[in-house]
Amino acid sequence: MKIFVVGANGQLGREIKRQFQDKYELFLHGTDTLNITNSDAVDTAIAKVKPDVVINAAAYTNVEKAEEDCDNAFQVNAIGAENLATSCKKHDSKLVHISTDYVFDGTKDKPYEEFDLHNPLSIYGRSKSLGEKLIEQVGGKYFILRTSWLYGDGNNFVRTMLRLSREKSEISVVGDQYGTPTYTKDLCWAIEKAMCTTFYGVYHASNEGSCSWYEFAKEIMTAAKCKTIIKSLTTAEYPVKAKRPMNSVMENRMLKLRGLNTMRPWQEALKDYLEHECQQL
Template sequence: MKVLITGANGQLGREIAKQYKEIKEIDLILAGRSDLDITKVNEVYSFVNKNKPDVIINCAAFTAVDKCETEIDMAYKINTIGPKNLAIAANEIGAEIVQVSTDYVFDGNMHQSLTEFDEVNPQTVYGKTKLEGEKLVRSFNPKHYIVRTAWLYGDGNNFVKTMLNLSETHKTLKVVNDQTGTPTSTVDLARVIIKLVEDKNYGLFHCTCKGQCTWYEFTKEIFRIKGIDTEVLPCTTDQFPRPAKRPEYSVLRNYMLELTTGDITRTWQEAISEYLK
């Protein structure tokens, strides 16, 4: 099987490639931004027709949530038009497509774990562009896997590394304690994506680690595991105003995984413990 990974230099792209490399019968095509501009339709068609992958896993995205509020055109190009181009190109050669999406498609006001059947209501440009990307992938390629995730960390820049770096220069840190979600390891997400493709289990899926916490609680656990004595103080979102509204509660339930292939993700505590060790 031939697998094309776009956004191959990002956290998730690297992890999927790493896990696929352990499967000998997989032929990988790794495409970073310099190899393939997914926003350019002719470039996408040409690249896909030349390489003829069986599966395209789109890990390319504009994930700078605050920047999306001002760079609106770029957000739509990368998060909406790019997936559309890939979906059409894949469909023309009979290939499948995996589109990675986000908890930001919800408004964060429900205060209960969200399934794939709950109503979406994005409040940010990032959330809106990712939702439209989902819709276009569904429309243009029936062989699709749309996988929503949240609070992702892996090999690259992420919240975990930011907190560890800050702990080296700060005796005290204030961290938001009124946003609740689920920290998710790229290891768990990659495993699920690979299994969905293996099973040809098309459709819409949520995939995060199990459980929930606030950013404050997550930071406390990171420092506990690492034995860091920097004091962590809880604060409110209002104390750190940002251009893009953050979901107050965006815990995703992996309901479709539970009902179909089975949920193979770990608890967020298990995953972060392994990551830090």
């Protein structure tokens, strides 16, 4: 199977390479070799390979910067996604597109399901939401996998907490925003499960369970045997530019209904990550 990956140098892209390189024929692209905002370049590259699957792991992911760099965030997250969808449809490739819990506003008092309405609070969330809508408009064989609080081989919350724990005896973390940490390894399993089917559509793909950022940080400290004290802050006490949803917990309803859910509890995935990827940190 030929798999074409954009965003191959990012956190998820690196995990895809690691997990898929011995099983599939991979065509990996970073921004340096393919900028997804360039529709002609995207179409030329996809036409040349005629891949079975295109995985879009590319995105403008800096949530804070996006508030002031709106056009670029929309170019990458919305137009870039549309360019890939258009070429995939033309060349009959499946598209796996990664989206986010930040398409929701966080006001629901239960976990979000796949067909809950979008109401993003930030530019990043709006641009990802438009990306999903444009893919749906283009049509074709697409899977949209929404994930949350992702960590893997790159800069992420877990690594930041481990670094801060070496520098400080106390760290304050927001305790009133809830979601689900998700390991890129587990997300790759979901990608693989989905892409080998013809059950196209929208999926939630996060690890199981939920926590606040504060609880997440506490679990990291416990699992990594760090003594640093974690203190809880409210969202109001930690001012940032981009508004975040207070509750972005998602239910993996469609993965479960299709018999494709392999997501582990987030605590189990975190232990695996700390044991295998953070030993040297």
